[in-house]
Amino acid sequence: MIVMKFGGSSVANAERIQHVADIIRAYEDKRPVVVLSAMGDTTDDLLEAADNAVNGKVDISAVEKLHYDTAKTLGIEVPAISELLEELKTLLTGISMLRELSKRSRDYLVSFGERMSVRMMAAYLSKNGTSAKFYDAWDVGMVSDSNYMAAELLDEVWENIPKALNDYKNGKQKEIPIVTGFIAKDKKGIITTLGRGGSDLSATMIGAAMGAEEIQTWKDVDGIMTTDPRIVNDAKPVSEVTYEEAQELAIFGAQVLHPRSMIPCRKTGTPVRVKNSYNISSPGTLIVEKHTGNLPLVTAITKVKNVSLFDIQSSRMLGAAGFLAHIFNQFLKWNISVDVIATSEVSVSLTVSGKKDIGPLINDLKNVADVSVKTGKAIVTLICDASRASEIAAKAFGALSEGGINVQMISQGASKVNISMIVDTEQADKAVELMHDALF
Numbered sequence: 001m002i003v004m005k006f007g008g009s010s011v012a013n014a015e016r017i018q019h020v021a022d023i024i025r026a027y028e029d030k031r032p033v034v035v036l037s038a039m040g041d042t043t044d045d046l047l048e049a050a051d052n053a054v055n056g057k058v059d060i061s062a063v064e065k066l067h068y069d070t071a072k073t074l075g076i077e078v079p080a081i082s083e084l085l086e087e088l089k090t091l092l093t094g095i096s097m098l099r100e101l102s103k104r105s106r107d108y109l110v111s112f113g114e115r116m117s118v119r120m121m122a123a124y125l126s127k128n129g130t131s132a133k134f135y136d137a138w139d140v141g142m143v144s145d146s147n148y149m150a151a152e153l154l155d156e157v158w159e160n161i162p163k164a165l166n167d168y169k170n171g172k173q174k175e176i177p178i179v180t181g182f183i184a185k186d187k188k189g190i191i192t193t194l195g196r197g198g199s200d201l202s203a204t205m206i207g208a209a210m211g212a213e214e215i216q217t218w219k220d221v222d223g224i225m226t227t228d229p230r231i232v233n234d235a236k237p238v239s240e241v242t243y244e245e246a247q248e249l250a251i252f253g254a255q256v257l258h259p260r261s262m263i264p265c266r267k268t269g270t271p272v273r274v275k276n277s278y279n280i281s282s283p284g285t286l287i288v289e290k291h292t293g294n295l296p297l298v299t300a301i302t303k304v305k306n307v308s309l310f311d312i313q314s315s316r317m318l319g320a321a322g323f324l325a326h327i328f329n330q331f332l333k334w335n336i337s338v339d340v341i342a343t344s345e346v347s348v349s350l351t352v353s354g355k356k357d358i359g360p361l362i363n364d365l366k367n368v369a370d371v372s373v374k375t376g377k378a379i380v381t382l383i384c385d386a387s388r389a390s391e392i393a394a395k396a397f398g399a400l401s402e403g404g405i406n407v408q409m410i411s412q413g414a415s416k417v418n419i420s421m422i423v424d425t426e427q428a429d430k431a432v433e434l435m436h437d438a439l440f
Contacts, residue, residue, distance in 0.1 A: 001169050002027065003215045005035040005181065005203035010218055010277050011117055012040035013066075014073035021125055023218070023280060024176065028130065030213070033165065035181045035203040036121060038113025039066060046088075046110050053095040060088055067116055076127050080119045080134075088112050103148035107183075107193045114180035114199075122178045133175035137202060140164040140177070142184035150195035151184060153205060161209035169210060179206065197258020204257075204272065208264035214286075215270060217257060218277040223285030224249065224256055227301040231429050232436045238285050238299055245299055245383050246272075246287045248418045252339075252381040253304040257287075297392060298384040298439045299417075301432050305425045307339065307353045307379055309409065311372040312365060314346040323368070324348065330364045339379060340411040340420045349409050351379060351422060377408070378428035379420050382435070386416040392439070393419070399438035405431050 004024065011017050017039075024034055038046075045062040052059050064085055071078050091109060095101055101109075118134040125132035141160020144151035167173040181199030184192050194201050200217060207215035221229070222237040224246070229235040241249070243266045247259040256274065265272055266289070275284040314323050327348055331338060336358065341350040352358065358373065365371045384392050389412065396419075400407060409422040423431050 001031045001033065001210060001212050003035060003203050003207035003210070003212050004032045005199060005215070005217045006037065006277070007199065007217075007219070008037040008040055008042070009220070011036055011121065014070045017070065017074065017121060017124060020218075020277065021121065021128065021130070023277060024125065025130055026280060028176070031169065031171075032176060033168070033206055033210070033212075034121070034132075034176060034178045035199060035206065036114065036117045036178060037181050037199045038110075039070070039117050039120070042066065042113035042116070043110050046113055047106075049088075049092055050095060050101050050106065050109050053092040054099055054101055056096050056099065058089060058092045058096050060085060060092065063088070063112075067120065070120060071123075074120070074124050074127075076120075076123045078119050078123045081116050084112055084116055084119075104190060107148045107151075108191045110193060111180075111183045111191045114182055118178045118180050125176065125178070131175040132178050133173075135164075135177050135179045137180045137183045138185040140179055140206065142202065142205070144184040144186055144192045144194065146186040146188070146190065146192065148192055151186070151192035153184060153194070153201070154187075157205060158209050161206055165206070165210055197261045200257045200261035201264070204261045204270070205264045207272075208268040208270045211268065212270055215265060215272045216275050216284075217272065218275050219255075220276065220278055222276045222279055222282040223274045224254070224300065226299075226440055227432055227436050228254075228303075231432050235436070236440065237282070239283070240286050240288060240291060240293070241299055241383075242291060242417070243287055243289060244415055245417050248381070248383055248413065248415065249300060249302055252302045252379060252383075252418070252420065254300065254302045262287075295385050297388060298382055300383045301436055301439070302381050302383065303428045303432055304339070304353050304379045304381075305428055306355075306375075307351045307377045307422070307425075308358060309374045309377045309422055310348070310350050310352065310365075311374075312348045312350070313370040313372075315368065315370050326368055327365065330361055333364065334358075334361045336361055340409070340413075340422075342409055342411050351377065351409075353379070374408075376425045377422050378425045378431075380423055380428055380431050380435070381418050381420040382439070383418055386412055386419055389419060395438045396435045399434040400431060403430060403434045405434070 122132040122134035181202040272287040
């Protein structure tokens with residue numbers, strides 16, 4: 001048994017759905033469970049419809065047109081989608097009357113995308129001779145807490161999922177399960193969404209709970225690359241990475257899997273394979289607990305642009321034990337995450353990414369420290385065997401020096417699989433190119 005996850009771009013229209021159906025059929029003998037996201041821009045269209053409803057206008061024409069046109073092109077009738085569209089109109093009418101969209105209502109609203117997507121795929125597969133059955137996530141036991149828009153799955157899903165899918169795994173059920181990603185229900189039966197990386201989490205949770213042979217996540221590249229091929233033309237596919245390396249890659253800008261989606265498969269050791277939906281024959285990249293061959297010097301290079309660099313120097317608390325505690329309490333207070341950090345007893349350099357208002361945080365930090373903030377920076381990260389840091393640094397920094405790029409901060413992660421450095425944003429792509437040439 002395997003789990004196959006396809007994102008929204010993979011099922012964006014009738015042509016893409018036909019292509020994905022062909023991929024599913026190619027793996028039919030592996031007994032796949034398929035996890036789907038909403039079609040294309042459906043989630044954005046639903047949120048736009050919600051904004052319109054808050055302003056008193058109920059309009060689902062964009063969502064309706066995409067799904068009806070797709071069904072027509074595929075030559076299928078899907079009455080279940082018509083029923084959902086009527087339900088959606090009723091919800092938006094309620095929102096328009098209240099002129100309010102709560103987090104709970106928002107989760108209910110965006111769930112329609114995934115729910116229509118699985119119904120479309122199951123109907124198309126069945127029409128073309130491949131038995132398939134759609135499931136909403138709660139039908140396979142996805143139960144979460146009530147933290148709407150960012151819900152966490154409860155431990156009982158480990159028991160619920162096998163109960164729901166064992167007949168399929170054992171061959172008693174013939175229909176391929178087509179399951180919604182990203183959504184669940186709480187204990188009260190209210191629809192929730194799993195937040196960032198939710199569809200990936202749905203797939204890894206099902207795969208881990210079912211003891212799947214592997215979990216496949218299908219994208220538009222030949223797996224994880226040594227770096228972004230848009231920056232370096234000769235970037236190469238990586239045959240194997242560890243869970244830890246995949247998490248670090250995702251944190252530092254690579255479009256792989258969201259770090260939280262790694263948690264279920266790490267618990268069971270279930271491998272994850274990143275595959276290319278445009279090149280089925282490519283083996284892709286396998287994500288495992290430990291490297292099966294020789295540990296590579298460097299696995300990949302990634303970057304995060306538009307980062308702010310904080311240099312914080314102790315003033316009133318010189319040498320005091322509470323200095324670091326005070327600094328990080330201010331970041332906690334303003335709910336701002338730190339990316340990378342380098343410290344001494346009386347100073348801290350760290351980075352913050354994203355477009356958050358950091359003014360209030362800076363004011364609080366200035367109560368006990370001298371604070372300098374530089375914007376327009378980038379984090380360039382080497383995912384590597386950091387136990388060989390000297391060898392890596394000699395090659396990497398030699399290349400940067402020859403290219404005239406000044407590194408403004410260095411940080412080595414406690415995981416021992418990454419070395420990060422801060423450069424100016426406009427030099428980030430060049431830094432990646434230079435180090436890729438030196439290290440690969």
